[in-house]
Amino acid sequence: ETGVTQSPTHLIKTRGQQVTLRCSSQSGHNTVSWYQQALGQGPQFIFQYYREEENGRGNFPPRFSGLQFPNYSSELNVNALELDDSALYLCASSVGEEPVSYNEQFFGPGTRLTVL
Amino acid sequence: QKEVEQDPGPLSVPEGAIVSLNCTYSNSAFQYFMWYRQYSRKGPELLMYTYSSGNKEDGRFTAQVDKSSKYISLFIRDSQPSDSATYLCAMSAPHGGSYIPTFGRGTSLIVHP
Numbered sequence: 001e002t003g004v005t006q007s008p009t010h011l012i013k014t015r016g017q018q019v020t021l022r023c024s025s026q027s028g029h030n031t032v033s034w035y036q037q038a039l040g041q042g043p044q045f046i047f048q049y050y051r052e053e054e055n056g057r058g059n060f061p062p063r064f065s066g067l068q069f070p071n072y073s074s075e076l077n078v079n080a081l082e083l084d085d086s087a088l089y090l091c092a093s094s095v096g097e098e099p100v101s102y103n104e105q106f107f108g109p110g111t112r113l114t115v116l
Numbered sequence: 117q118k119e120v121e122q123d124p125g126p127l128s129v130p131e132g133a134i135v136s137l138n139c140t141y142s143n144s145a146f147q148y149f150m151w152y153r154q155y156s157r158k159g160p161e162l163l164m165y166t167y168s169s170g171n172k173e174d175g176r177f178t179a180q181v182d183k184s185s186k187y188i189s190l191f192i193r194d195s196q197p198s199d200s201a202t203y204l205c206a207m208s209a210p211h212g213g214s215y216i217p218t219f220g221r222g223t224s225l226i227v228h229p
């Protein structure tokens with residue numbers, strides 16, 4: 001069974017640029033969540049996708065957007081990068097069910113984004 | 117005031133010690149309480165989760181939740197150098213169609229031989 005993978009591992013961008021980060025969820029998982037973890041802080045929830053639909057969003061501006069594909073892999077896009085966007089971006093996958101229930105999230109290793 | 121408060125440490129203990137890690141929170145709607153371990157340059161790994169108040173034990177790890185005090189703890193018995201990592205508490209309440217965790221900032225633990 002393959003775990004959650006993310007690419008790239010590291011990325012350096014300049015202010016104002018756009019970036020796309022990618023995540024492959026664990027086999028059998030249909031839900032993907034994205035988090036931003038600044039240095040010395042805990043992960044902050046950006047948004048979640050369940051069966052290709054956005055299923056919840058945290059307190060992040062619209063320049064943070066995402067997609068989930070039919071194979072349940074996902075992308076996080078950030079436009080107009082700012083210096084404060086420098087962080088570790090984590091993807092987590094889980095098995096979503098209805099009705100609402102708690103499901104364990106499995107995290108990938110993250111993509112470290114540096115904005116200069 | 118943050119929803120979840122966690123002392124960042126670092127907490128340094130000798131090998132074999134009992135470690136106590138704690139978090140407090142303000143949102144009474146939280147229902148699930150989790151502890152994650154995060155090694156340097158890795159993603160968080162779930163150690164244990166608890167629903168509502170009570171204790172849960174798994175090997176050397178024990179999680180406690182006191183909802184009346186809005187306080188959760190993780191105890192590590194017979195700590196090992198390999199336990200050196202950042203420990204993140206997280207808790208979640210229903211949010212739309214799912215449970216979204218809110219994380220503490222993490223406590224850095226160092227277990228020295």
